[in-house]
Amino acid sequence: MMVVMRFALLCSIVLVLPFASASSQTERQRDFRNVFEEIQQGFETATVSLFSSYFATQVQVNLKGEESGYFSSNHAYYILEKYLKARKVVSFEFTSVSEEAAVPYATGSAVFNHKGGRENAQVYVSLVQSEGRWQIAEINIY
């Protein structure tokens, strides 16, 4: 009886484990999707504070016609705030999110009203895992 129980326990562990790791992997995927969702929401509403908590200590920011470079999280906040203040966001959408790589990224497009004219841009955002959480490593708006 004991042997059967032990065997059953072993089987259950063996059967559950993949689901557990898959679940943790799915959890991990969901995590970075959440981050991208918040980023999208932040840009749509021109509210940088919605996603600024995800900034890595050094964030690469490339903004069409504006600043580009590596900025600290504090600095990046104000750079993006200034960028969005000078524009009215017409639309901002991530059209694809990569799921495979250890460095997830999302690409999409954005439309702004700027100085009376319409500005179209491509967007690329990548994340990096650090200290157990996802952080924004790169924001490009070309």
Next chain:
Amino acid sequence: MLSRLRSALVVEWLQRRSLRIVFFVLVLIGVSFLAEYLTLRYLESTWESVLERTSNEQLLAVKTASTGVQRRVRRIAAEVARHPDVVQYLLGASSDLSSIFDQAVKVSRNQDVGVEVFDRSGTMIAWHGRSGYVNSREVQIALQGALTSYIARGPIYSQLFVISPIRADGRIIGAVLVRQAVEVSYPLSNKFISRAGLAEQLSEDLSVPVEIDFGERAEPKKDGRYISAELNGIDGRKLGAVSILKMSRSGYLELVSTIFQKARAFLYFLLLVFACLVAAEKLRKAHSVLLESVLVTALIWSVRYLMLICEIPSIFWASSIFDPSHFASKFGGGIAKSIGEMTISALALLLNALVVASFSARSSSERGRLFERHPYVLKVLYAAGATTVIYLMLRAYAATIRSAVFDSTLYFNDPRVILPTFDLLMMVFNLIAIGVSFIIVASIMALWIVHLLTRKSAGSRMRWLPWLLVGSLFVVASVLFGELQETPLMSTGIRLLVGAVLLYITVRLNAGRAGLLSPKIATVIFGVSILVLYPLLDQFVHERDRDRVEVFARELLRPVDTWLTFVVNESLHTFATDETFSVLMNGDREEFERLAFTCWAQSSAAKQGYSCAFSVFAPNGEELSRFAIGEQTSLMLQAADSTWSKQSSTVDVRELGSGADAVKIYSGVIPIVAVDQVLGYGVVVVSLSQQSLFRGETPTVFRTSSQENLENFYRPITLTEFRGDTVISSTNTELPVYFVLPRKVHERFSHPGVMSFWNSEHIGDNTYEVFYARRSLMENKAIALGLEEAGLRWHLIGFVRLILYYTLVLLLAAVVAMLVMWARQKPYRLTFRDRLLGALLATAAVPVLVIAFYARTFASDRLTENMSDRLAREIEAIDEMYRFEVEADSTSREDIALAAQRLAWRTKTDFNFYVGTTVSGSSRPELFESGILDRRLSGSAYENIFVRGKRFYLEKESIGLYQYAVGYQPVLDERGKIAGLISVPTLYRQEEIDREVAQINAVLFGISAIIFVMIAVIATTFANRIAAPIHELTKATKRLSLGDLDVRVHARAEGEIGELIRSFATMTKDLKRSRENLVQYERELAWKEMAKQVAHEIKNPLTPMKLALQHLRQTYKDKVENFDEIFEEVSQMVIRQVDALSRIASEFSSFARMPSARLEKCSLNDVLREAVYLFEQDTRVKFATHFGQHIPPIMADREELRRAFINIIRNGIQAMNGEGRMIVTTEQQNGGVEIRIRDFGVGIPDEIKGKLFQPNFSTKTDGMGLGLAIVKKTVEDMQGSITLESVVNEGTTVIVHIPLPQVQHG
């Protein structure tokens, strides 16, 4: 005094009308809201007409700007056409072609235009500037005598051409063409293509998008969103079309709204200022100095936050320092969200610290009373707490510096820069201001700690105890803060240094020799703040560099397949644009050739800086356009061919080559389809080469500004790739060929879980900090990013900058101090020492500066000479190799290009080869294909080589803002004639040159700075030593003039000054003796006079007494009937006379009495009040009193003082015949208290004024005339003075000045 009175009156005026002013400003604010509302409503209702009017104005502005450009170019063309050298040559009177070239070069460089001169036959004979399309038909028109102009579109710019005929002797002898860029059509934007086109400039000026389409075929837009019109030249010819996007209603209304917002911000600011004035005035009435400090602090920071909320001053002043691009921190809710905001906060902090310092000086008694009764042990604990606070403040300061480095993109400690940019200067000023504030507050706290720990009863032996305790506290705190913090922001050494400096300042303050705000202490504080700032800045910059290196390593190691596939796919989309369709459908050959470059410039591959190739193929497979950049471009172009032929819909990944030369490439193809028709195919090939840093090998000239910002390091980084222990590739030229992975590194990597770490290594003559990293434990590949350690050059530059900042700050502080003194009408007078020091510094420093300047010029010339020699040698070597290796073996243009690239790569030298005036071969063909470099030989190079026949010519050329040197050398054929030209540009070696220039700067300026510092120290020492005795002598003379005959000059000096000092001592002795003799004589005289007067006064009552008694005796003898009456009368008279005698005796006694005053602490204001009170009972005299606040008490005989004031007041009342008005005021000034008692009586004639204080002088009928003499004596006994001002029939003011004891007056 006057200015204070004025400001006090202003404040008083404001206070009285405060409500009205507030109400008025609020009304204005309300009015502004109303005006805004009405204006916006009006604009909305008349929008159509407003729009039409605005659009027409904008159109007119564009046309005016265009006309302005044309007029300018025409004027330049006319000037060249009239130039005598040009005319003479074309007439045949001169054969000096060089002079025409010189003229063309000069005009071209000065006016930033291109110039070409044609002879009568239309042949170009001289030129300078970029080449471009020259319409020969237009040249012919000009040669017929008409001025002509047109616009032509080039690879980089659209240019306005003006061709002017050259006339002489009534005929046309030639033509001159001048061209100016009016529009940038280049898709890249970086420092090389820096000119903003006319449309962009106008867009900026008018705040609306302006598009100008130059060309005869350009038509105005029919889109209703634009106002569009043709653009014509001055001669009426069509130049193109301009389209201006009509302003949107909401955009315009927002613009108008902004104007009102700015006006309101100004009104809020006025309210703020007013509130500050009133609050400050009210604060002066606070009784507690500590409370005052707290309230002022609260006021300062309230104002600061209000300014932040109202966006003052950034709403008025759109300067770059209010832009968060360079710096932004979230600290304090936004008070440091830009450099400008941080400056305001730093100034507020400094003001706060200065106010606290000045209050602290006044609150010594209050401070002393705090914790007076607490046990000593508790006091030690309080002191420990205060020390902790000091070190917490120090940590906060270090955190501020760290934020200034990490939250900014500023280059601190850049060795290439001596003079800082404005933004950097402001940031350094901020850090210095914050540092100074910290030191001031910390010094005050340290002084308080010392006072707290000082036992009043301690004997002289125990006086060192508080200092020992304080020192120990600082040392312990320094060490503990390092041990207990997880991330100490600074080293223990710096903490100890700060502690030592604070102790030093405290010692000086405690000794009372100088105040915290005195120049000496202030200079020390400034110096210390910079001494502490520099190493901290260096440390944090170093940390930031290391962080950046780690980030780069992470970038290099991330999985690239997915990423580069994405890049290729995104880049392919750049082929599917309207511009591409238009070119493929209607374009000409030139536009076809540029198509690949244009698509590349707009692609993600270009933005990321990868080596890549772009090609455009026709549907039949013919290659229409190609552009490749980076390493191994030929390989990539070949790959592009094969990619097209495969026609795969997915991105192809493969490896080309083998071994160390293996390159992984990612390629894709996309059909270019428009209107269901395949117009062609676009191909993109991107290569990944670990050889490159920052993911690409795009030369600087092709990098966009954004890419340049990614690579902001001023210490070079090297990248080395290892496979196992072997080096696969390295950018470090000093790395030995057989270098292997160091054993220590190998061991570290063998530990499980270790993915990256830092290591220090010596390679060659340099030391590197190397960051090793690997992607995964499975791979045996690793990368090493090396940062060269800062060497002597670095620190020399840092030292120079330190001196520079210190000097700038001191100069600024000196200027501010002088302005403040000038405003207070007390301009600073240069002392002898200042003049001597200035003279010594000027004498010594000027030659040093001159030598430094000439040394630098000499060094710069030598550098140019060396560069020329090097270039000449390189060109010779290239020439030979080119002939034998390139021309001999190559048959096609592609072969030549490939061979030239290989030669350039091998020799590490890029070159261009010219035949005639056009480039025929280059190791960097992409520079010519993209239009960055002009295919045509520069005019000055042609002149020097072909016309003057020089064997070598060095020219400084420029692309946009970027300047570089090019060496030219003729290539001779077998007959010795010039067959061509080889040029070697330094375009790719500018970093090397910059480094050499930085080294020269470092050495020259560093040494000059060291010498200057030594000169300053020596000059200051000498000036102090020479001026000290004179200063002593001056002080002694002043004291002598004030009556101190016991003054002595202790300074030692030789020569004339020593003689002067000895003469002064002798003179003082003689003066003292004479004065004593005079005093003695005067005293005797006074006593004689007094005795005479007393005798006279005594005789006066004695005579009637004697007569009366005689009369009484007689009447008694005569037994007169009314003897009783007579007796009564006589006795009354005798009594009266005896009273008079008694009064005389009392006065005499008071005057003669040697003072044995009863000294006590008394308040002058209180004594005056008492004196005034006595007379206030008489309602016929009205008293107005204005007593100064916070006048410290003095030690004096209260009774004597009161009697003196009573005497003065009584005299005043008597002068007004018992009725009128009197004003009594007290004010602290000039180290004492000034008391003014003013009456509005008859006044005192001038001839009497001098005698009033003499004993026995009186203008009254009774009394001894000793009153004022007694007052004077009383005042003088207190080392005071008494004077009076009087105007007859207007009144008299008695002014008494009583000095305050030293410690009490601030």
